[in-house]
Amino acid sequence: MTRIELPSYLEQSDEVKARFDDIKQREVILELKDLHKVFSTAKGDVTALKNINFKAHRREFVCVIGASGCGKSTLIRILAGLESASAGEVLLDGKPVSGPGPDRGMVFQGYTLFPWLTVKKNVMFGLRSQGMSTFTAESEALQWIDLVGLDKFADSYPDQLSGGMKQRVAIARALANKPRILLMDEPYGALDAQTRSKMQSYLLQIWHNIDITVLFITHDLDEAIYLADRILVLKSHPGEVEEIIEVPVPRPRDPDQFISPEFLATRKRIDELIHPPSDDGEDDKLNMIRLTRVGDEVEP
Amino acid sequence: MTSTPWFAPRVALSTKRTRVLTIVSFLLPLLIWSAVSYVPFLWHPKVVVVDPGDVSYFKVDMLVDREVFKNESLKVEEAGKTLPTGKRANPIYLPAPHEVAKAFVTSFTTEPQRRSEQWLHESLWHSITIIFWGFTLSSLIGVPIGVLCGTYAAVSRIHEPFIEFFRYLPAPAFGALAVAILGIYDGPKIAIIFIGTFFQQVLIVSNTTRKLDISLLEAALTLGAKRMQLLFKVVIPGILPDLFRDLRILLGWAWTYLIVAELIGTSSGITWFITQQARYKNFDNVFAAIMMIGIIGLLSDIILAKLGKYIFPWERSANKA
Ligand SMILES: Nc1ncnc2c1ncn2[C@@H]1O[C@H](COP(=O)(O)OP(=O)(O)OP(=O)(O)O)[C@@H](O)[C@H]1O
Numbered sequence: 001m002t003r004i005e006l007p008s009y010l011e012q013s014d015e016v017k018a019r020f021d022d023i024k025q026r027e028v029i030l031e032l033k034d035l036h037k038v039f040s041t042a043k044g045d046v047t048a049l050k051n052i053n054f055k056a057h058r059r060e061f062v063c064v065i066g067a068s069g070c071g072k073s074t075l076i077r078i079l080a081g082l083e084s085a086s087a088g089e090v091l092l093d094g095k096p097v098s099g100p101g102p103d104r105g106m107v108f109q110g111y112t113l114f115p116w117l118t119v120k121k122n123v124m125f126g127l128r129s130q131g132m133s134t135f136t137a138e139s140e141a142l143q144w145i146d147l148v149g150l151d152k153f154a155d156s157y158p159d160q161l162s163g164g165m166k167q168r169v170a171i172a173r174a175l176a177n178k179p180r181i182l183l184m185d186e187p188y189g190a191l192d193a194q195t196r197s198k199m200q201s202y203l204l205q206i207w208h209n210i211d212i213t214v215l216f217i218t219h220d221l222d223e224a225i226y227l228a229d230r231i232l233v234l235k236s237h238p239g240e241v242e243e244i245i246e247v248p249v250p251r252p253r254d255p256d257q258f259i260s261p262e263f264l265a266t267r268k269r270i271d272e273l274i275h276p277p278s279d280d281g282e283d284d285k286l287n288m289i290r291l292t293r294v295g296d297e298v299e300p
Numbered sequence: 301m302t303s304t305p306w307f308a309p310r311v312a313l314s315t316k317r318t319r320v321l322t323i324v325s326f327l328l329p330l331l332i333w334s335a336v337s338y339v340p341f342l343w344h345p346k347v348v349v350v351d352p353g354d355v356s357y358f359k360v361d362m363l364v365d366r367e368v369f370k371n372e373s374l375k376v377e378e379a380g381k382t383l384p385t386g387k388r389a390n391p392i393y394l395p396a397p398h399e400v401a402k403a404f405v406t407s408f409t410t411e412p413q414r415r416s417e418q419w420l421h422e423s424l425w426h427s428i429t430i431i432f433w434g435f436t437l438s439s440l441i442g443v444p445i446g447v448l449c450g451t452y453a454a455v456s457r458i459h460e461p462f463i464e465f466f467r468y469l470p471a472p473a474f475g476a477l478a479v480a481i482l483g484i485y486d487g488p489k490i491a492i493i494f495i496g497t498f499f500q501q502v503l504i505v506s507n508t509t510r511k512l513d514i515s516l517l518e519a520a521l522t523l524g525a526k527r528m529q530l531l532f533k534v535v536i537p538g539i540l541p542d543l544f545r546d547l548r549i550l551l552g553w554a555w556t557y558l559i560v561a562e563l564i565g566t567s568s569g570i571t572w573f574i575t576q577q578a579r580y581k582n583f584d585n586v587f588a589a590i591m592m593i594g595i596i597g598l599l600s601d602i603i604l605a606k607l608g609k610y611i612f613p614w615e616r617s618a619n620k621a
């Protein structure tokens with residue numbers, strides 16, 4: 001094995017730089033201002049999120065990564081309006097959000113399709129709730145089902161679909177409302193590696209084709225780097241923004257890039273952030289194992 | 301081919317094995333019953349008198365204990381008189397399978413003893429209507445309350461503590477009160493079925509409602525569903541198959557209250573038939589009538605189960621019974 005000299009993850013090619021310049025010029029869709037979340041439990045208060053500040057621009061793909069229990073789900077649930085912040089604000093298009101609404105689509109980690117509705121009726125659910133007529137809702141739903149490549153399954157029930165297909169329907173269902181932002185909480189957590197990587201490519205394709213901003217939660221480094229423009233790295237206890245990384249990997253992305261120097265450099269950086277090296281030898285060993293996972297050719 | 305063991309925890313049986321075991325589960329008790337009825341030395345604690353001989357109080361077809369028969373025979377023998385003859389028999393309350401089978405037909409074709417009395421099919425039908433009204437009235441009120449209790453904590457808090465208390469009160473205890481209020485005919489009977497069903501029903505339905513995956517409600521919220529839509533478009537359709545299963549179980553319980561209910565006020569329905577036949581010592585008819593209740597209960601449950609599969613097509617693909 002030869003040791004590859006990695007560039008800095010901060011180094012960006014002109015092409016990548018230009019892309020980020022473009023993104024930064026776009027309007028801000030989502031803004032988090034001094035977000036705090038404290039849970040009061042029997043054992044006392046737990047600070048889940050502290051001082052979160054962040055802006056997502058239009059059509060940007062943002063990933064949030066962090067160790068288990070660092071507050072990722074809490075964050076996205078506050079954005080979705082399913083949980084309220086203890087302090088701070090969430091602004092969507094500059095307006096504060098309170099409570100859930102169809103302007104923010106959400107895809108959950110578990111399967112949350114309505115089992116009693118067919119794929120088509122599931123996708124129509126949001127449209128019908130908004131008061132759209134059955135006829136229009138149906139034709140719109142079919143377009144979205146087409147977009148996620150499930151037109152053959154429009155009349156199937158969720159239980160007849162594989163896990164990957166269910167999550168595609170969930171994406172179609174969320175997008176059908178034409179939300180300003182798509183919130184995804186580890187949507188592929190339960191899928192096998194192969195399906196997972198297929199689903200990632202699907203998602204990039206969909207994102208490329210329509211005008212949607214995405215906030216995607218994951219704890220998988222490769223997934224985050226493969227998908228994101230920027231990655232928000234969260235620190236645990238309390239959940240704070242550790243660093244916001246601009247992914248220097250050019251677009252369009254494809255799985256071959258998993259071993260490109262930019263990719264590996266970014267990966268190494270996030271890994272350091274999430275699993276900081278300690279004096280404890282035990283912990284270092286764990287880090288080495290982590291560094292030599294999937295497609296990794298770097299000697300730790 | 302049959303490499304799968306018969307006893308594997310939580311593993312479904314093949315259709316063939318299921319069928320075999322279903323038949324055996326009915327055949328086994330029937331076999332035991334037949335053995336006790338037809339094999340004389342297994343039980344048969346009585347003797348039926350064929351010829352009284354010189355025992356003064358014996359009559360033909362009289363049932364006496366074996367002990368008594370032996371003693372009387374000895375006495376007669378010592379006196380040098382004619383011995384009585386008899387066959388070993390079971391007590392009158394245990395008729396043989398073939399007698400009960402015959403009773404299944406004859407009890408329907410036998411005319412009532414008195415003009416004012418009902419034919420068996422009329423009695424059965426009367427019982428069914430009592431169950432129907434008691435259960436339907438209970439469900440009409442109990443299911444909505446249960447669903448609301450399971451959906452809204454406030455509704456639950458105001459109903460459930462009292463219901464938890466009330467459900468421990470035995471329904472038949474309200475018999476006298478029900479008669480005082482509702483008269484002696486069908487009213488109090490329906491009321492007993494109602495009381496016996498309603499309180500359990502609210503608690504069971506609210507529990508089922510609470511078991512609905514909360515993330516379905518959250519998903520609906522993020523899709524823009526409003527309050528009433530949550531209830532009618534998510535909660536209710538979401539629990540419907542389980543609610544249907546609950547109702548099937550509750551209907552079975554309602555049947556168990558039937559006998560008590562029908563004894564209240566003027567005895568009626570199948571219970572009247574059973575008590576009447578027991579009085580005449582027609583125990584074959586009694587057995588037949590009891591079995592009819594079982595058959596009606598089982599049949600209605602099978603029909604409802606099939607109906608459930610038909611009205612909840614999304615359940616068909618899932619592995620749920
Ligand atoms: N309802 C709650 N009440 C009390 N504490 C909570 C509640 N929800 C979350 N927490 C705590 O807040 C912290 C963050 O939880 P959260 O679910 O957001 O983490 P996460 O990053 O999504 O973890 P995972 O990767 O395992 O999904 C945890 O310490 C958790 O115990």
Ligand SMILES: [Mg+2]
Nearest residue numbers: 072073074185
């Ligand atoms: Mg989580």
